[in-house]
Amino acid sequence: MLIRLLRAHLLPHRRTLAVLAVLQTVQTLALLYLPALNAALIDDGVLKGDLEHVFRLGGAMLAVTLAQAAGAAVAIRLASRTATAVGRDVRSEVFAKVQELSGGQLARFGTSSLVTRTVHDVQQVQQFTLSACVVLVPVPIMCVGAVALALGHDAPLSATLLVMTPLLGGALALVVRGLRPLSSATQQGVDTTNRILREQITGVRVIRAFVREEHERLRFEAANRGLADLAVRAGRLQTLLLPLSTALVNVFSVAVVWFGAGRVGAGELIAFLAYLTQIVTAVTSGMFVLMTMPRAEACAARIREVLDAEEGFAPPAVPVRALPAKGRVEVSAASFTHPGSLTPALRGVDLVARPGQTTAVIGPTGSGKSTLLALVPRLFDATGGQVLVGGVDVRELDPALLSATVTLVPQRPFLFSGTVASTLRYGTPQATDAELWHALEVAQARDFVRRLDHPVTQGGANLSGGQRQRLTIARALLRRPLIYLFDDCFSALDHDTEAALRAALAEETRGATVVIVAQRVSAVMAADHVVVMDAGRVAGAGTHAELLRDSGVYREIALSQEPA
Numbered sequence: 001m002l003i004r005l006l007r008a009h010l011l012p013h014r015r016t017l018a019v020l021a022v023l024q025t026v027q028t029l030a031l032l033y034l035p036a037l038n039a040a041l042i043d044d045g046v047l048k049g050d051l052e053h054v055f056r057l058g059g060a061m062l063a064v065t066l067a068q069a070a071g072a073a074v075a076i077r078l079a080s081r082t083a084t085a086v087g088r089d090v091r092s093e094v095f096a097k098v099q100e101l102s103g104g105q106l107a108r109f110g111t112s113s114l115v116t117r118t119v120h121d122v123q124q125v126q127q128f129t130l131s132a133c134v135v136l137v138p139v140p141i142m143c144v145g146a147v148a149l150a151l152g153h154d155a156p157l158s159a160t161l162l163v164m165t166p167l168l169g170g171a172l173a174l175v176v177r178g179l180r181p182l183s184s185a186t187q188q189g190v191d192t193t194n195r196i197l198r199e200q201i202t203g204v205r206v207i208r209a210f211v212r213e214e215h216e217r218l219r220f221e222a223a224n225r226g227l228a229d230l231a232v233r234a235g236r237l238q239t240l241l242l243p244l245s246t247a248l249v250n251v252f253s254v255a256v257v258w259f260g261a262g263r264v265g266a267g268e269l270i271a272f273l274a275y276l277t278q279i280v281t282a283v284t285s286g287m288f289v290l291m292t293m294p295r296a297e298a299c300a301a302r303i304r305e306v307l308d309a310e311e312g313f314a315p316p317a318v319p320v321r322a323l324p325a326k327g328r329v330e331v332s333a334a335s336f337t338h339p340g341s342l343t344p345a346l347r348g349v350d351l352v353a354r355p356g357q358t359t360a361v362i363g364p365t366g367s368g369k370s371t372l373l374a375l376v377p378r379l380f381d382a383t384g385g386q387v388l389v390g391g392v393d394v395r396e397l398d399p400a401l402l403s404a405t406v407t408l409v410p411q412r413p414f415l416f417s418g419t420v421a422s423t424l425r426y427g428t429p430q431a432t433d434a435e436l437w438h439a440l441e442v443a444q445a446r447d448f449v450r451r452l453d454h455p456v457t458q459g460g461a462n463l464s465g466g467q468r469q470r471l472t473i474a475r476a477l478l479r480r481p482l483i484y485l486f487d488d489c490f491s492a493l494d495h496d497t498e499a500a501l502r503a504a505l506a507e508e509t510r511g512a513t514v515v516i517v518a519q520r521v522s523a524v525m526a527a528d529h530v531v532v533m534d535a536g537r538v539a540g541a542g543t544h545a546e547l548l549r550d551s552g553v554y555r556e557i558a559l560s561q562e563p564a
């Protein structure tokens with residue numbers, strides 16, 4: 001997963017990576033050359049008292065060191081630029097994909113998990129990319145080079161290195177294997193902690209109202225402790241790395257001195273010890289990257305899960321860009337089951353809404369009214385039957401045309417942070433101030449909106465439920481669509497405001513197709529056509545008078561709402 005993800009995103013940076021590989025090779029070779037120069041300086045210069053040799057080799061060492069440092073610095077800069085670019089691109093791809101997911105898929109992943117995957121998981125992959133770019137080339141060159149150079153100096157003494165390298169590698173690989181299961185568990189732990197935190201922040205009023213602070217504190221603490229325990233277990237394994245490598249270096253340094261003292265000169269012995277340290281450093285930094293790999297792999301798998309998720313809606317192969325029947329909405333024999341739900345929300349539902357008319361949908365709670373409305377702008381696609389807008393199947397309609405033709409005012413209002421003006425202009429950036437005031441007037445929002453630059457906080461939290469509903473209605477009116485769908489969005493308004501709003505709306509939406517979902521019979525009485533829903537089916541259709549006469553379900557609703 002990780003390799004697949006990185007391969008795709010590193011491909012555009014192949015030129016930078018090639019330069020990086022050359023620089024890393026040069027700087028690693030320079031590092032390997034230094035102990036050999038040092039050995040010659042000691043054995044042929046210092047010990048023989050040849051000062052000129054000392055200066056010449058000393059100068060060469062300085063030049064090699066400077067070249068190595070410069071190469072390493074540029075390489076790290078390139079590596080960090082590439083890793084940042086990979087992180088940015090993966091994040092953008094995940095973000096774009098999330099925008100395309102259907103409601104069911106969004107619910108399956110969960111908001112918190114999607115945020116964690118887009119931000120935190122991508123960060124882990126980015127960090128891994130950086131470390132891999134830094135160590136991937138130098139480690140093998142360093143290991144092979146140091147062993148080869150040591151062999152060239154004194155073959156029997158090099159046996160110590162040949163024994164030590166796999167030993168070190170094997171021990172560290174065991175540590176990495178132990179870390180793997182902890183990594184996936186950690187990512188899930190981050191998800192859980194984020195989800196609990198999110199619920200607690202958004203539900204803070206409910207927590208206080210039900211005096212559940214202690215319960216919530218314990219819930220968060222349990223998740224937080226779980227996450228910390230995982231970190232401690234991973235940390236314990238990681239801390240083995242340094243003592244393990246240090247112990248091995250020390251043991252083998254003693255072995256090198258022990259066996260080499262009589263065999264080679266002092267300079268060569270020092271060079272040997274330098275190669276030993278270089279190998280350990282290389283293997284340890286390689287292992288460090290391998291250690292971050294399980295976590296990056298777990299993150300990459302979670303990212304790929306989002307990227308590979310089926311798109312919510314297949315775009316039409318040949319999109320229809322004209323509406324033969326303008327504002328007509330026709331739902332025929334539509335069925336739909338929410339993903340993860342056992343019972344269908346809609347079973348063979350028929351509805352026709354015509355321009356210039358108001359069609360109302362009424363029914364008990366959970367009878368499928370919102371689901372029915374959601375089929376029209378393709379928030380969901382019907383699993384059976386057909387939905388036609390302007391005489392065209394919505395699945396064949398150009399998505400931009402569909403969204404310009406249909407405006408749904410949802411049951412639960414949602415506002416983005418900004419000002420009243422930016423909120424209203426969300427779908428119509430070109431609307432003038434005069435148009436905004438007019439929309440506010442129709443939506444009965446002028447009594448609480450004094451200024452267009454009045455701030456609106458995230459989700460409209462600084463407004464009452466009814467105020468939020470009215471701003472959402474004003475925002476929809478500005479789009480001037482052919483088809484308005486109002487999903488029970490007057491529920492938080494008092495009787496007088498609702499009546500005034502309905503009267504103003506009737507005037508404003510004259511000629512358009514209006515479909516309203518309502519719970520109260522008083523709200524649907526004036527509609528041209530009323531559809532009664534019951535348990536996902538149409539239980540009756542007609543005018544208020546016809547339904548009172550013919551529909552048992554409608555009569556029951558009407559009776560239950562009569563003042564006692």
Ligand SMILES: Nc1ncnc2c1ncn2[C@@H]1O[C@H](COP(=O)(O)OP(=O)(O)OP(=O)(O)O)[C@@H](O)[C@H]1O
Pocket residue numbers: 103107338339340341344345363364365366367368369370371372411488
């Ligand atoms: N996202 C979802 N996932 C699973 N099931 C869902 C989802 N949304 C709605 N349902 C189910 O589909 C059925 C119809 O829900 P819907 O919201 O359409 O009813 P409604 O008539 O609009 O209800 P209300 O008047 O309470 O708003 C219900 O049984 C509900 O539990």
